[in-house]
Amino acid sequence: MTISGAHWAELNAHIFPGDRDEHGAVLRCGIAGSRLLVREVIRAVDGRDYVPGTSSYRRLTADFITGQALRFAEDNSVYVAVHNHGGDDEVEFSDIDLGSHERSYPALLQITGAPAVGALVFAKNAVAGDIWTADGARRPLEKLVIAGPFRRELYPAPRARQAALPAYNRQALLFGAAGQDILRRQKIAIIGLGGAGSLINEEVARLGVGHLILIDADRIETSNLSRVVGATRFDAHTWLTGEDRPAWMRQLGGRLTAPKVRIGKRVAKQASRHARVDIVRSNVEDAGVWKQLTDCDHIFLAADSHTARLLVNAIAHQYLIPVTQVGAKAQVEGAGDVAAVYSVSRLIEPGQTCLRCNGLISSTKLTQEATPPAERKRQRYVDDADVHAPSVIALNAVAASIAVNEWLMRTVGLARRAITPDWVTVDALHGEYNLDGARQDQDCPWCGPRRYGQGDALELPVKIR
CATH class of the missing domain: 3.40.50.720 (NAD(P)-binding Rossmann-like Domain)
Structure with a gap:
C-alpha cells in the first residue's frame, strides 16, 4: 500500500493523538496491480462512528461501515478499515479482529464491487494488513510505503536487513x-x-x-559524445558518420550506432x-x-x-x-x-x-x-x-x-x-x-481528485502505434 505524506499525517494524527487509546478510520483506495493506493482518509468520530463493542474493545458502527461502502461502490474503490493497538515496532490482529473480518468482508466485497476489501492495524512504527480479494483469496499486507515528503516503509515487525557490501x-x-x-x-x-x-x-x-x-x-550521435556519460567514438561510429563521408555511408553508420x-x-x-x-x-x-x-x-x-x-x-x-x-x-x-x-x-x-x-x-x-x-x-x-x-x-x-x-x-x-x-x-x-x-490548481484534471490515486481504473494519455 502507498500513502502520500499528507494523508499519512492526517491518519497518524487521528489514530495516535497521544491519549494511548484506540481509534478507527477507513481508507478509500485505488488499485494498481498488486498495490493499493490511498485516495482518501475518512476519520471515524469517537462515540459516534467508533464505539465500544460487545465482543471487542471498540468497533466501527454498522451505519458508518455501510455508508462508506455504498459511497465506494460508486467507482469500485477499495474499502480498508483501520484501527490501532498499543506497542511500537510490532503489531498483529487479535482473534476477535480476524473473526470480525470473516463475518463482514464477503458482504463488503459484494456491496463495493471492488477487487478487494481489507483492514489495517497499526502500532507506532508497524502495520499489519488482512486483504480479501474478489477471487476468494486472503492475503497479508507486505508493507506500507509513505511516499513523501520523507519516505518511510512500515512492516508488521522489524525486518532483517542485508549488510552493506x-x-x-x-x-x-x-x-x-x-x-x-x-x-x-x-x-x-x-x-x-x-x-x-x-x-x-x-x-x-x-x-x-x-x-x-x-x-x-x-541512438547516440557524434554531437552527443561531449555530454552522454560512457559514450565512446566507437558507439557513434564516427568513421562512418563524419560529414566528409558519402550520404550512403552516413546513413549506414546511423543505423549501426549504439x-x-x-x-x-x-x-x-x-x-x-x-x-x-x-x-x-x-x-x-x-x-x-x-x-x-x-x-x-x-x-x-x-x-x-x-x-x-x-x-x-x-x-x-x-x-x-x-x-x-x-x-x-x-x-x-x-x-x-x-x-x-x-x-x-x-x-x-x-x-x-x-x-x-x-x-x-x-x-x-x-x-x-x-x-x-x-x-x-x-x-x-x-x-x-x-x-x-x-x-x-x-x-x-x-x-x-x-x-x-x-x-x-x-x-x-x-x-x-x-x-x-x-x-x-x-x-x-x-x-x-x-x-x-510551485502552485496547484484545485480543478486540475491531472493532479486533482479525479485522477489522484485512481491507478489502473483510469486511462493515461498515451500514444497508440
Whole structure:
C-alpha cells in the first residue's frame, strides 16, 4: 500500500493523538496491480462512528461501515478499515479482529464491487494488513510505503536487513547499513538517457540502487559524445558518420550506432554489477512502455518532450509515484548573445505539485509533437525537433546532482525538512540558486481528485502505434 505524506499525517494524527487509546478510520483506495493506493482518509468520530463493542474493545458502527461502502461502490474503490493497538515496532490482529473480518468482508466485497476489501492495524512504527480479494483469496499486507515528503516503509515487525557490501562502506558511514539496504530495494526509472539522464543513471547505480529501468528511443550521435556519460567514438561510429563521408555511408553508420539505453546499461553495470538493469528502446509515451513505471519507487524525467511531461505528470498523481523532472537550458539570441543559462530540478509530489498547473506543459507543443514530421515541416514550426539548442555537460551535472541528492536524502531518511514546495533553478549567468514555489490548481484534471490515486481504473494519455 502507498500513502502520500499528507494523508499519512492526517491518519497518524487521528489514530495516535497521544491519549494511548484506540481509534478507527477507513481508507478509500485505488488499485494498481498488486498495490493499493490511498485516495482518501475518512476519520471515524469517537462515540459516534467508533464505539465500544460487545465482543471487542471498540468497533466501527454498522451505519458508518455501510455508508462508506455504498459511497465506494460508486467507482469500485477499495474499502480498508483501520484501527490501532498499543506497542511500537510490532503489531498483529487479535482473534476477535480476524473473526470480525470473516463475518463482514464477503458482504463488503459484494456491496463495493471492488477487487478487494481489507483492514489495517497499526502500532507506532508497524502495520499489519488482512486483504480479501474478489477471487476468494486472503492475503497479508507486505508493507506500507509513505511516499513523501520523507519516505518511510512500515512492516508488521522489524525486518532483517542485508549488510552493506564493501563497495558501499564509505557512503554507509553517512546513512548506515539500513539506508544502504533501502537503496538496494529501490526500483528507479530514468526517462531520457541524454545529457542529464546519463548522469543520473551513473549516480544512482553507484549509490547501489537495486533495479533500474532505462527508457530512451534514440541512438547516440557524434554531437552527443561531449555530454552522454560512457559514450565512446566507437558507439557513434564516427568513421562512418563524419560529414566528409558519402550520404550512403552516413546513413549506414546511423543505423549501426549504439542505442543510448544500451550505453546506459553498460555504464550502470560497470558501476554496480549487482544491479538489475532493464532497458526500453522506445519513447515513454509509446503504447505499453508506461506500464513498466507503475510500480517504481521514483521516476527521473530527463526527456525533452511535452508529451512525455504530460504522461509522466499523470502517472505521478494517478499511481502515487514521486517524479523529479530535470533539465538544463542555454538560450542564445539571434545576434549570438547569451540570454539565459540555467539548470532545473522539479519534484512532482503526488497531490502536491504539478507540471501542468505551473505552465510547464504547453498545449501548442503537444500539438506540434503529435503532428507527423512531414506535416510539421510543411507548417514550418520553429520549435522543431531538428532545431538543436545548446547543451553543456556541466549544466546537466548541476541539475542531475541536485535531483539525485534530494531523492537520496528523502529516501534514506536524512532530510531535515519537507522540500515539496520548492523547485530549484540554478542561474549560471548570475550565480543564483533560486527556490521557486510551485502552485496547484484545485480543478486540475491531472493532479486533482479525479485522477489522484485512481491507478489502473483510469486511462493515461498515451500514444497508440
